[in-house]
Amino acid sequence: MVTLPLAVTALLLVPAFSAADPIHIPIKRRSGWPATHMDHLAAAEFMRARYGYGSAATPTPATKRMQRRAGSEQSLNFVNQQGDSSYFGTVNIGTPPQSFNVILDTGSSDLWVADSSCVNCDRQTPVFKPDQSSSFTQQRNTVTPISYGSGNVAGFVSTETVSMGNFSLQNQGFLSVESVSDQLLTGSVSGIMGLAFGAIASTGAVPFWQGLISSKQLAAPEMAFWLTRFRGTKFSEEEPGGSFTLGGTNASLFQGDIEFLPMAGPSQPTFWLLGVSAVTVQGKSLKVATGNNALAAIDTGTTLIGGPSDDVANLWAQIPGSAKIQSMPGFWSFPCSTTLNISMAFGGKLWPIAPADMNLGPGDNNPQICLGGIFDLTQGSNIEANQGNPSWVVGDTFLKNVYSVYRSDPLSVGFAQLSDLAGSSGAPGEGPKNDASTTVGPAPTGTSTGGATSQSPFMNTTLSLLVLLPALLLSLL
Numbered sequence: 001m002v003t004l005p006l007a008v009t010a011l012l013l014v015p016a017f018s019a020a021d022p023i024h025i026p027i028k029r030r031s032g033w034p035a036t037h038m039d040h041l042a043a044a045e046f047m048r049a050r051y052g053y054g055s056a057a058t059p060t061p062a063t064k065r066m067q068r069r070a071g072s073e074q075s076l077n078f079v080n081q082q083g084d085s086s087y088f089g090t091v092n093i094g095t096p097p098q099s100f101n102v103i104l105d106t107g108s109s110d111l112w113v114a115d116s117s118c119v120n121c122d123r124q125t126p127v128f129k130p131d132q133s134s135s136f137t138q139q140r141n142t143v144t145p146i147s148y149g150s151g152n153v154a155g156f157v158s159t160e161t162v163s164m165g166n167f168s169l170q171n172q173g174f175l176s177v178e179s180v181s182d183q184l185l186t187g188s189v190s191g192i193m194g195l196a197f198g199a200i201a202s203t204g205a206v207p208f209w210q211g212l213i214s215s216k217q218l219a220a221p222e223m224a225f226w227l228t229r230f231r232g233t234k235f236s237e238e239e240p241g242g243s244f245t246l247g248g249t250n251a252s253l254f255q256g257d258i259e260f261l262p263m264a265g266p267s268q269p270t271f272w273l274l275g276v277s278a279v280t281v282q283g284k285s286l287k288v289a290t291g292n293n294a295l296a297a298i299d300t301g302t303t304l305i306g307g308p309s310d311d312v313a314n315l316w317a318q319i320p321g322s323a324k325i326q327s328m329p330g331f332w333s334f335p336c337s338t339t340l341n342i343s344m345a346f347g348g349k350l351w352p353i354a355p356a357d358m359n360l361g362p363g364d365n366n367p368q369i370c371l372g373g374i375f376d377l378t379q380g381s382n383i384e385a386n387q388g389n390p391s392w393v394v395g396d397t398f399l400k401n402v403y404s405v406y407r408s409d410p411l412s413v414g415f416a417q418l419s420d421l422a423g424s425s426g427a428p429g430e431g432p433k434n435d436a437s438t439t440v441g442p443a444p445t446g447t448s449t450g451g452a453t454s455q456s457p458f459m460n461t462t463l464s465l466l467v468l469l470p471a472l473l474l475s476l477l
């Protein structure tokens with residue numbers, strides 16, 4: 001009897017797994033919602049909370065050092081940024097399926113939706129109705145909270161049939177949420193789908209995308225995002241925001257090769273992490289911490305880019321007229337007439353960020369001074385590098401400029417240039433050559449020549465829901 005070689009046997013077995021074609025899910029996005037500079041500040045605070053950094057309210061000595069070094073500060077009001085906010089897609093839960101908009105978030109790992117017992121949900125928010133599903137099972141009798149900054153969601157860890165397109169899992173763990181912090185959910189978004197790794201899931205459940213991979217439903221162990229920026233002028237509750245592909249990529253949305261960069265960080269993956277290898281500003285390479293000392297979480301669920309104190313201060317020090325903003329700890333302003341040319345590399349090419357994405361708009365008391373899209377995430381925190389915690393968070397400000405791909409085997413994040421169909425983006429540049437003569441920094445003192453001096457005693461505690469949402473899922477570790 002002839003024994004088939006192993007490879008041939010494996011080939012014959014392939015049809016049994018019959019993985020499906022990738023699915024392409026339209027992403028929707030809020031637009032034109034009334035973001036204020038406090039929304040950005042809130043977003044920064046929640047990003048800090050998500051990634052384990054302390055609040056700006058209690059600066060460490062290191063922070064104080066930074067502040068002394070940074071020279072003069074700006075006091076400005078920033079309003080109406082027309083910011084791009086959360087990107088969401090549709091997931092089906094239950095039998096028969098109930099359809100919900102959930103934020104697609106590569107920076108967290110839990111799935112949750114508000115349910116019909118929700119005591120403080122907005123009346124317009126569609127809620128999951130467990131009693132109308134034959135496949136719903138509540139797994140725990142105790143309430144599980146998920147905490148973030150100044151609020152939380154709470155509910156019951158349950159299992160359900162969950163599907164996106166043709167991909168479906170029975171007994172998917174999720175949090176059926178019965179209470180949310182004040183005004184947390186408004187409009188049509190009912191929850192979050194976390195697309196990071198199970199190790200940081202508060203529910204303990206295997207994330208949906210990982211379940212699809214282990215049940216061999218995906219032809220390729222990949223998820224990909226095209227995220228658009230706001231181009232309109234007037235408020236509309238929802239508008240197209242790009243496209244999410246599960247189980248592959250959509251070749252019509254990018255051009256050239258996808259540069260896959262190996263994951264950095266702990267051996268048991270948590271967030272989608274890459275090691276920063278270079279940051280350039282106005283064509284000059286910054287001296288930055290790199291590699292495992294500079295882990296970057298690639299996070300579709302946050303809007304801005306946050307980085308370590310020294311590197312961010314050094315970056316802004318290269319921009320004449322930039323200054324710290326007194327009323328917004330960690331943020332810088334810069335002259336609106338300056339075109340910011342900033343690129344980031346993660347071991348390969350330099351990926352440019354469009355100047356428009358780095359400029360969050362003018363202050364309302366000085367239209368010549370604009371808010372910058374990179375802020376100080378760590379605020380001088382002395383959390384040690386090389387412990388697996390990211391010191392950079394690379395959010396939509398960067399991700400709108402690339403087609404991004406999240407691949408679990410081999411573990412990597414890929415970036416490609418957007419195609420013309422996807423709105424096009426700048427071609428990547430050559431990666432760094434580590435030529436010390438072309439690197440700049442550390443930050444010199446007194447870089448500011450800014451003119452705005454008026455005070456902004458601006459303490460708007462009404463936090464924008466859409467900014468809070470992506471930052472919700474602080475792990476209960």
Ligand SMILES: *[C@@H]1O[C@H](CO)[C@@H](O)[C@H](O)[C@H]1NC(C)=O
Nearest residue numbers: 020021022023024165166167
């Ligand atoms: C989904 O499944 C149906 C029926 O099996 C099939 O006709 C369709 O092509 C599938 N769609 C995708 C996107 O795979």
Ligand SMILES: *[C@@H]1O[C@H](CO)[C@@H](O)[C@H](O)[C@H]1NC(C)=O
Nearest residue numbers: 024242243250251252253421
């Ligand atoms: C790829 O994305 C474009 C733009 O969203 C869409 O029109 C197209 O249908 C997608 N391709 C596939 C195979 O679905």
Ligand SMILES: *[C@@H]1O[C@H](CO)[C@@H](O)[C@H](O)[C@H]1NC(C)=O
Nearest residue numbers: 280282283284341343350429
């Ligand atoms: C922006 O910076 C990159 C990287 O340093 C450089 O290659 C490019 O020429 C610059 N673009 C402009 C318009 O200055």
Ligand SMILES: *[C@@H]1O[C@H](CO)[C@@H](O)[C@H](O)[C@H]1NC(C)=O
Nearest residue numbers: 034036459460461462463464
């Ligand atoms: C605070 O925010 C709310 C809602 O975003 C807004 O209605 C209010 O005018 C803001 N207050 C100030 C002082 O900007």
